Amino acid sequence: GQSLEQPSEVTAVEGAIVQINCTYQTSGFYGLSWYQQHDGGAPTFLSYNALDGLEETGRFSSFLSRSDSYGYLLLQELQMKDSASYFCAVRDPTSGTYKYIFGTGTRLKVLA
Amino acid sequence: NAGVTQTPKFRVLKTGQSMTLLCAQDMNHEYMYWYRQDPGMGLRLIHYSVGEGTTAKGEVPDGYNVSRLKKQNFLLGLESAAPSQTSVYFCASSRDSNSNQPQHFGDGTRLSIL
Numbered sequence: 001g002q003s004l005e006q007p008s009e010v011t012a013v014e015g016a017i018v019q020i021n022c023t024y025q026t027s028g029f030y031g032l033s034w035y036q037q038h039d040g041g042a043p044t045f046l047s048y049n050a051l052d053g054l055e056e057t058g059r060f061s062s063f064l065s066r067s068d069s070y071g072y073l074l075l076q077e078l079q080m081k082d083s084a085s086y087f088c089a090v091r092d093p094t095s096g097t098y099k100y101i102f103g104t105g106t107r108l109k110v111l112a
Numbered sequence: 113n114a115g116v117t118q119t120p121k122f123r124v125l126k127t128g129q130s131m132t133l134l135c136a137q138d139m140n141h142e143y144m145y146w147y148r149q150d151p152g153m154g155l156r157l158i159h160y161s162v163g164e165g166t167t168a169k170g171e172v173p174d175g176y177n178v179s180r181l182k183k184q185n186f187l188l189g190l191e192s193a194a195p196s197q198t199s200v201y202f203c204a205s206s207r208d209s210n211s212n213q214p215q216h217f218g219d220g221t222r223l224s225i226l
Contacts, residue, residue, distance in 0.1 A: 008152075031212065033214070035215075041219070041220075042202065042219050042220060043155070043204075043217045044217070045215065048214070087155065098168070098209055099160060099171075100145075100215065102147075102154045102156075103154055104152060104154040105154050
């Protein structure tokens, strides 16, 4: 089946750099996406990687290695507001183009 | 911009009652999705739609029905609520099926079944 694995929790201090990993197992691959969700809020899209390498968007970067079935989200200059859950997601190739599979999420705690 | 709007935001039901959750999007998106989110289990797809008049089953469809009579609306129905359906329900939409098109989520409906 299709699956994604993420650490359940990561803790870091304000101003630091943190990396959230995601490994996936799928029969095909259409790219890796990342979403952020604050407690009580809705998931919001952060980034998407279709090809190997690093994509940078401000303080956030996302990396993909298709040969290793692995990606990560890198958060720099951590701020208290970055405390949230982060989900990786892939498109389910067995369904064609329509369905997404989400990881179980990584809860990031930023300490002052 | 309203984006994706879900109603109601909170609801408490008794076992066996029925209800409908409404999702409306104003972005003219073709694709719409219903997810449930339970602690430690991430987002699980219940049903989805690839256009007006179409629906399809997701990962956990049992006990739910959906309808997409209008492009902007996607309704999720619980015919006979069960305690196992206590969850937070999220609706999402996307412009098309390309992976680089993000899903836009509503604020969720918190549903408790007693």
